[in-house]
Amino acid sequence: MNDALEQFASAAPAQSLACRVRLVNAANEGRAAAGADELVRLVQRVAHERDRQAFAALFGYFGPRLKTFFMRGGLAAGVAEDLAQETMLALWRKASFFDSARAGVSTWVFTIARNLRIDHLRRQRDPALLVQEPAEEPPTLEEAVLTAERELRVRSALSGLSPEQSTIIRLSFYSEKSQSQIAEELGIPLGTVKSRVRLAMNRLRSLLEDDQ
Amino acid sequence: MTIAHHPTDETLLRYATGTLAAGPAIVVSAHLAACSVCRERVRAFEALGGALLDDLPATPPSPTALTAVLARIDALADDAGPARREERPQPIALPVASDGTPLPEALAGCDIGRWRWMGPGIRMSRIRVPHDPDASVMLLKVGPGRKLPEHGHSGLEFTYVVSGSFSDAIGRFGPGDIAEVDADVEHQPVVDTGEECICLVALEGRMRLSGIVERIMQPLLGI
Numbered sequence: 001m002n003d004a005l006e007q008f009a010s011a012a013p014a015q016s017l018a019c020r021v022r023l024v025n026a027a028n029e030g031r032a033a034a035g036a037d038e039l040v041r042l043v044q045r046v047a048h049e050r051d052r053q054a055f056a057a058l059f060g061y062f063g064p065r066l067k068t069f070f071m072r073g074g075l076a077a078g079v080a081e082d083l084a085q086e087t088m089l090a091l092w093r094k095a096s097f098f099d100s101a102r103a104g105v106s107t108w109v110f111t112i113a114r115n116l117r118i119d120h121l122r123r124q125r126d127p128a129l130l131v132q133e134p135a136e137e138p139p140t141l142e143e144a145v146l147t148a149e150r151e152l153r154v155r156s157a158l159s160g161l162s163p164e165q166s167t168i169i170r171l172s173f174y175s176e177k178s179q180s181q182i183a184e185e186l187g188i189p190l191g192t193v194k195s196r197v198r199l200a201m202n203r204l205r206s207l208l209e210d211d212q
Numbered sequence: 213m214t215i216a217h218h219p220t221d222e223t224l225l226r227y228a229t230g231t232l233a234a235g236p237a238i239v240v241s242a243h244l245a246a247c248s249v250c251r252e253r254v255r256a257f258e259a260l261g262g263a264l265l266d267d268l269p270a271t272p273p274s275p276t277a278l279t280a281v282l283a284r285i286d287a288l289a290d291d292a293g294p295a296r297r298e299e300r301p302q303p304i305a306l307p308v309a310s311d312g313t314p315l316p317e318a319l320a321g322c323d324i325g326r327w328r329w330m331g332p333g334i335r336m337s338r339i340r341v342p343h344d345p346d347a348s349v350m351l352l353k354v355g356p357g358r359k360l361p362e363h364g365h366s367g368l369e370f371t372y373v374v375s376g377s378f379s380d381a382i383g384r385f386g387p388g389d390i391a392e393v394d395a396d397v398e399h400q401p402v403v404d405t406g407e408e409c410i411c412l413v414a415l416e417g418r419m420r421l422s423g424i425v426e427r428i429m430q431p432l433l434g435i
Contacts, residue, residue, distance in 0.1 A: 174229075
């Protein structure tokens with residue numbers, strides 16, 4: 001990663017050295033900054049101030065994770081790279097739509113990446129057919145509280161799953177693989193995959209509801 | 213409306229992760245528009261997606277990735293400021309059936325065929341999904357007290373009740389309800405008396421109609 005960022009620094013001749021250093025530092029800091037509140041502040045700086053340093057920090061945090069996300073979804077590294085960049089560009093363009101009362105930054109970025117993956121798989125170039133986010137009413141205070149609770153709840157639910165259940169949930173999340181493909185990949189019978197998915201979903205449901 | 217039947221968690225998870233096929237996703241969208249409980253569940257699964265994204269290991273992007281994205285940001289023609297809410301596209305006109313019956317908004321953008329006779333008291337309208345020409349989606353309009361065509365299917369079948377109601381071995385399904393039936397289940401819903409029932413149906417696999425007439429009609433109807 002540091003190599004990549006150093007190469008980035010030398011590969012941006014149009015920008016002043018000082019500017020490049022600032023952006024690289026921002027990207028480096030972003031990579032480490034996993035704090036949810038910090039991510040919100042960064043997106044708000046992008047939204048209101050068109051702040052490239054904040055954007056670079058977000059890029060440092062999400063870029064490498066998004067690439068993994070798309071690759072886990074079965075896409076080739078080159079395509080995953082393109083879609084990760086598309087996602088970051090969409091983050092820049094849509095930053096003003098982000099509302100922390102509705103979702104955490106990672107959740108919001110996840111939905112952008114998900115929609116871009118759907119669009120990619122549809123191979124549709126007609127913008128009318130691309131996934132549209134529904135226009136929504138401004139969130140209420142109650143929704144904001146629910147959102148904060150939801151973000152915490154899913155994290156504690158995830159840590160409550162057994163490794164086996166966690167694997168199944170993760171596989172369901174990233175790929176369009178059918179249960180029979182998952183069975184092949186894990187080298188276990190289809191019936192076992194089905195019952196594991198069912199058990200994992202039940203466990204997840206009880207964990208999500210327990211904390212309500 | 214009182215919603216009694218919901219999609220399974222697995223289906224809502226697949227919807228939230230974008231891995232549910234286009235046809236079933238439309239039927240689930242129709243239900244979500246009517247069901248706040250499932251909307252919240254989808255939001256929880258999306259939040260789970262966010263949490264999993266946080267947990268993912270890093271794959272180093274191309275060394276020039278940030279430069280490339282910043283260059284594209286520079287090139288954005290209208291980058292006077294971020295996109296504003298009022299610039300959102302206007303919603304597409306609400307979809308209607310060929311006889312003017314209002315349909316769920318989830319069908320916006322789809323090509324809705326005219327009602328065709330399928331048997332006594334049964335009409336079908338084929339839905340073409342522009343982003344997935346292979347999707348098996350249809351509207352069924354079935355008269356009061358009539359049986360829906362007996363069928364099994366090779367994958368999951370999703371049926372959303374637009375209006376009226378029907379009953380099968382599982383229970384009674386009214387407006388807003390969704391019936392999710394697994395493969396191998398031969399089931400025969402019967403429309404309740406009093407009102408015709410309009411359903412939005414999507415299949416993951418192809419439908420197998422059981423009767424000889426239906427078997428002959430299947431290739432003709434293209435379902």
